[in-house]
Amino acid sequence: MYNKDKKEKINNVNDKQYLTFKIANENYGLELTQAKEIIKPPKVTNVPNTEESIQGVINLRGQVIPVIDMITKLGLNEKEKEGYKNEKRIVVINIKEILIGLYVDNVKEVVKLSDNEIEDVQETKKGIRQEYIKGVSTTSDSLIIIIDLDNLLFSNKQKKKGA
Amino acid sequence: MINLSNILVVDDAAFMRLNLKNILGEFGHEVVGEAENGKQAVEKYRDLEPDLVTLDITMPEMDGIEAAAKLKEIDKDVKMIMCSAMGQQAMVIKAIEAGAKDFIVKPFNKDRIKEAIEKALA
Amino acid sequence: MSDNDQYLDMFFAEARDYIQMLNDNILQLEENPENKEVINSLFRAAHSLKGMSATMGFNTLTELTHKLENMMDKIRNGEIVVDTEIIDLLFAGIDHIENIVAQIKENGNEDIDIDGFLKQLEKQISVAKNRKPEEKEEKPAELGLELSSEEIENIRENKKELDTVYQIKVLLADETEFKQARASMIFKSASELGYIVKSEPKKEEIAEVELENNKIKIILVSSQTEEDIQAEIMNITDIKEVKIEEIKLPEKEEGDKKDSGESKNMTNSFEVSSTVRVDINKLDKLMNMIGELLINKTRLQALNIKSDGFKEVLPQLDRVTMDLHHTVMQIRMEPVGVMFNRFPRMIRDLAKEEGKEIDFIMKGKETELDRSIIDELGDPMTHLLRNAVDHGIEKPAEREEKGKDSEGTINLSAYQKGSEIIIEVKDDGSGINIDKVVQKALTKEVVSKNEIEEMDRHEKLQLLFEPGISTKEEVSDVSGRGVGMDVVKRTIASLDGEIFIESKADKGTKFRISLPLTLAIQEALMVKINDEIFAIPLNAISETLKIKTEEIKQVKGSDVIVLREKTIPLIDSRESLNLDIDYGQYKDKKEIPIVIVKSGAKEIGLIVDELLYQQEIVIKSLSNYLNNVPNISGATIIGDGEVALILDVRDIA
Numbered sequence: 029m030y031n032k033d034k035k036e037k038i039n040n041v042n043d044k045q046y047l048t049f050k051i052a053n054e055n056y057g058l059e060l061t062q063a064k065e066i067i068k069p070p071k072v073t074n075v076p077n078t079e080e081s082i083q084g085v086i087n088l089r090g091q092v093i094p095v096i097d098m099i100t101k102l103g104l105n106e107k108e109k110e111g112y113k114n115e116k117r118i119v120v121i122n123i124k125e126i127l128i129g130l131y132v133d134n135v136k137e138v139v140k141l142s143d144n145e146i147e148d149v150q151e152t153k154k155g156i157r158q159e160y161i162k163g164v165s166t167t168s169d170s171l172i173i174i175i176d177l178d179n180l181l182f183s184n185k186q187k188k189k190g191a
Numbered sequence: 192m193i194n195l196s197n198i199l200v201v202d203d204a205a206f207m208r209l210n211l212k213n214i215l216g217e218f219g220h221e222v223v224g225e226a227e228n229g230k231q232a233v234e235k236y237r238d239l240e241p242d243l244v245t246l247d248i249t250m251p252e253m254d255g256i257e258a259a260a261k262l263k264e265i266d267k268d269v270k271m272i273m274c275s276a277m278g279q280q281a282m283v284i285k286a287i288e289a290g291a292k293d294f295i296v297k298p299f300n301k302d303r304i305k306e307a308i309e310k311a312l313a
Numbered sequence: 314m315s316d317n318d319q320y321l322d323m324f325f326a327e328a329r330d331y332i333q334m335l336n337d338n339i340l341q342l343e344e345n346p347e348n349k350e351v352i353n354s355l356f357r358a359a360h361s362l363k364g365m366s367a368t369m370g371f372n373t374l375t376e377l378t379h380k381l382e383n384m385m386d387k388i389r390n391g392e393i394v395v396d397t398e399i400i401d402l403l404f405a406g407i408d409h410i411e412n413i414v415a416q417i418k419e420n421g422n423e424d425i426d427i428d429g430f431l432k433q434l435e436k437q438i439s440v441a442k443n444r445k446p447e448e449k450e451e452k453p454a455e456l457g458l459e460l461s462s463e464e465i466e467n468i469r470e471n472k473k474e475l476d477t478v479y480q481i482k483v484l485l486a487d488e489t490e491f492k493q494a495r496a497s498m499i500f501k502s503a504s505e506l507g508y509i510v511k512s513e514p515k516k517e518e519i520a521e522v523e524l525e526n527n528k529i530k531i532i533l534v535s536s537q538t539e540e541d542i543q544a545e546i547m548n549i550t551d552i553k554e555v556k557i558e559e560i561k562l563p564e565k566e567e568g569d570k571k572d573s574g575e576s577k578n579m580t581n582s583f584e585v586s587s588t589v590r591v592d593i594n595k596l597d598k599l600m601n602m603i604g605e606l607l608i609n610k611t612r613l614q615a616l617n618i619k620s621d622g623f624k625e626v627l628p629q630l631d632r633v634t635m636d637l638h639h640t641v642m643q644i645r646m647e648p649v650g651v652m653f654n655r656f657p658r659m660i661r662d663l664a665k666e667e668g669k670e671i672d673f674i675m676k677g678k679e680t681e682l683d684r685s686i687i688d689e690l691g692d693p694m695t696h697l698l699r700n701a702v703d704h705g706i707e708k709p710a711e712r713e714e715k716g717k718d719s720e721g722t723i724n725l726s727a728y729q730k731g732s733e734i735i736i737e738v739k740d741d742g743s744g745i746n747i748d749k750v751v752q753k754a755l756t757k758e759v760v761s762k763n764e765i766e767e768m769d770r771h772e773k774l775q776l777l778f779e780p781g782i783s784t785k786e787e788v789s790d791v792s793g794r795g796v797g798m799d800v801v802k803r804t805i806a807s808l809d810g811e812i813f814i815e816s817k818a819d820k821g822t823k824f825r826i827s828l829p830l831t832l833a834i835q836e837a838l839m840v841k842i843n844d845e846i847f848a849i850p851l852n853a854i855s856e857t858l859k860i861k862t863e864e865i866k867q868v869k870g871s872d873v874i875v876l877r878e879k880t881i882p883l884i885d886s887r888e889s890l891n892l893d894i895d896y897g898q899y900k901d902k903k904e905i906p907i908v909i910v911k912s913g914a915k916e917i918g919l920i921v922d923e924l925l926y927q928q929e930i931v932i933k934s935l936s937n938y939l940n941n942v943p944n945i946s947g948a949t950i951i952g953d954g955e956v957a958l959i960l961d962v963r964d965i966a
Binding site for chain 3: 070071073074075076077078082084085086087090091092093094126127128181
């Protein structure tokens with residue numbers, strides 16, 4: 029049960045915390061447990077012969093990790109890439125024991141959502157592939173699109189690119 | 192020729208120290224100091240500079256093996272005899288490797304003590 | 314880790330060494346059935362294994378080793394004569410020991426039924442001639458410790474002019490309290506008088522092993538006199554008897570064929586210097602830390618701080634880091650002999666099975682390689698050697714028909730060449746049938762007829778490494794089993810190495826494996842391509858140069874240059890990297906920097922934008938998320954903390 033007006037919510041066993049961030053003017057979220065840290069983007073070294081959405085690699089305290097350009101990965105409109113220059117961040121996630129950086133426009137806050145606050149979606153805006161999305165939350169001020177990282181990162185890879 | 196010497200007795204039990212002191216006295220050696228643990232042993236060794244040290248193995252604060260090693264550091268010619276109980280053989284071996292010259296096993300046999308002291312001082 | 318685990322680990326490590334020693338010695342015994350030294354070695358090894366097993370409570374193993382020890386004892390005193398049946402029995406015994414140890418390791422129990430074998434052993438032991446049972450009393454004539462030829466060599470090298478080698482036997486009084494502590498006092502006393510070459514029990518084992526019959530045996534090298542040593546040791550309380558005698562070292566003799574090339578590092582030699590066993594995970598951690606240190610040192614250097622103090626400290630830091638790196642590298646290095654050692658036995662068994670006569674010669678066992686590489690090499694090497702026995706060497710009759718010696722030879726050698734380690738497997742057998750290989754390749758559609766026409770002999774041979782090409786019609790149990798030549802090549806490639814074949818019909822085959830000396834830290838040339846910095850491993854580079862556009866020639870429509878009469882094809886690095894820019898831009902420049910790299914067996918001129926500097930780089934793997942990026946083998950972190958990619962030029966042609 030929730031009440032839109034109240035800030036307080038009844039703590040539910042199924043409540044999970046989500047890290048929210050902005051990509052191309054939309055809010056997205058992922059389970060906080062998957063996020064390891066948030067850093068200001070250092071110089072990203074381009075890796076040739078890799079997918080379009082792989083921006084390159086960075087040095088994370090001695091480890092070399094790949095950085096995914098989320099706008100490209102989600103298939104969003106490129107024009108939206110502008111803006112938020114100083115706020116751009118890389119969210120480092122740990123998935124299947126691999127560290128991967130997600131390049132986002134800015135990072136917002138951590139919100140608590142219970143399972144029943146996340147609705148399934150039949151079709152989404154901007155044509156994002158359905159399997160990439162776990163659901164959508166309409167609580168709080170705006171729509172938060174909850175990302176399914178597993179499917180996003182590990183389903184068939186797209187065509188390769190040059191540098 | 193028997194050497195009569197100054198000895199430092201180290202054992203956490205006062206009874207054992209007294210016992211050993213008496214035996215050593217019988218042979219003409221002088222117990223110039225006593226210590227209840229390894230730490231005290233090291234301090235007293237520095238002050239008294241005895242000819243020989245008897246070291247119990249299990250003591251609080253610093254055991255006999257550690258004390259043996261420390262004493263060896265202070266004086267590489269230190270003469271030490273370990274006083275051990277049954278079942279402490281492994282520790283005696285460690286103490287010997289740390290520099291102890293010999294060992295005697297409780298309950299003490301007077302002749303053995305005499306022999307060990309003489310050999311150590313030779 | 315619980316105490317028990319530590320003992321277990323030690324047990325497994327020691328057991329492995331003893332098993333190896335037993336195998337080696339039985340092989341020697343097979344050649345020299347009368348060699349007393351070998352027999353004694355075998356006895357002692359079985360004895361030690363028995364002791365260890367009993368201590369750990371492994372009853373089956375204890376019983377087995379005990380029976381083997383009995384057998385060795387009987388062989389020692391002549392009651393059992395060594396013949397092929399005995400040798401086979403001994404080998405079988407070792408195999409059983411290995412199986413039981415493996416069972417304990419994997420399943421924590423000894424559930425292996427060796428009753429049948431134990432009965433066999435028992436039969437042999439009791440059938441032995443019944444001699445007069447000897448009194449088990451202490452006779453002065455009792456055997457002392459024997460010295461192996463390595464130990465004798467060791468002594469010869471280290472002893473001074475006036476030193477004497479003594480055999481010392483000390484007997485403790487029966488009523489001695491703390492016998493092992495007395496023994497440690499004896500060792501202490503002895504080491505103050507000279508140096509202990511060998512002892513029974515061993516110095517390190519003093520606390521664990523019980524004294525046999527209250528006796529301690531020591532071989533001591535000392536400048537003191539016999540009387541002095543005797544007096545010193547007799548002086549220790551509870552010593553009943555001390556016997557000393559001088560040992561005269563035998564005359565230096567020619568090593569026999571089996572000894573040629575054997576190194577001082579054989580696992581069954583007692584080393585005079587002390588060693589420690591190190592957990593390989595700890596070594597890996599150490600290497601990683603040094604890698605980090607190196608990166609940070611490089612970054613510090615790049616900061617270029619203008620301070621005298623800084624300029625002074627930096628070269629020191631550099632030197633220390635490099636020394637540290639080299640030392641740890643050396644710790645990680647192990648002689649290949651460790652892996653090679655199991656091959657003589659394997660080849661002997663295989664040859665016997667196939668009815669072939671084979672002389673197996675190993676050379677360069679002391680050549681050192683990084684531990685992790687040695688682990689991975691085991692399987693490919695085994696496969697190559699099995700192939701040599703199975704497909705290479707022909708049966709004696711066939712060999713004689715060809716006019717060859719009925720005994721075939723297989724050579725396994727290892728040596729260092731520059732910054733690489735080379736391992737060769739050579740046989741004088743039937744050679745590889747190139748036509749058959751080509752046929753198979755065509756049938757399996759690995760290559761097309763046209764491609765075959767373009768290939769030279771060497772390239773055709775390399776087809777053997779393609780999956781599915783096995784020229785023997787039946788996949789024989791010996792070398793089949795899914796470990797194909799393609800897996801061999803892949804394993805070696807994963808170690809950054811390469812493998813080449815040479816073969817001549819009826820003359821033989823040679824496999825040559827080259828491996829880089831170090832994996833994690835390498836010298837590299839930094840270059841700039843399209844404003845990004847890349848690293849090219851130095852061991853892949855033949856040379857670098859700058860050429861003028863006019864020097865570029867055209868052959869079959871491709872750009873080449875001619876360098877000292879060699880024609881070298883040119884490749885634009887942008888093309889290899891699939892960069893989204895026009896290729897061929899280099900033609901507009903006045904001077905074109907070229908890096909001549911070794912790609913497979915060829916040389917290619919790689920055109921880059923700028924040649925920067927040479928640097929030691931720490932190789933970092935590219936994330937698992939990026940699988941197999943073509944032409945990129947890894948990454949490294951350069952001065953400003955950024956990532957630079959490492960070019961893999963092997964397939965760049």
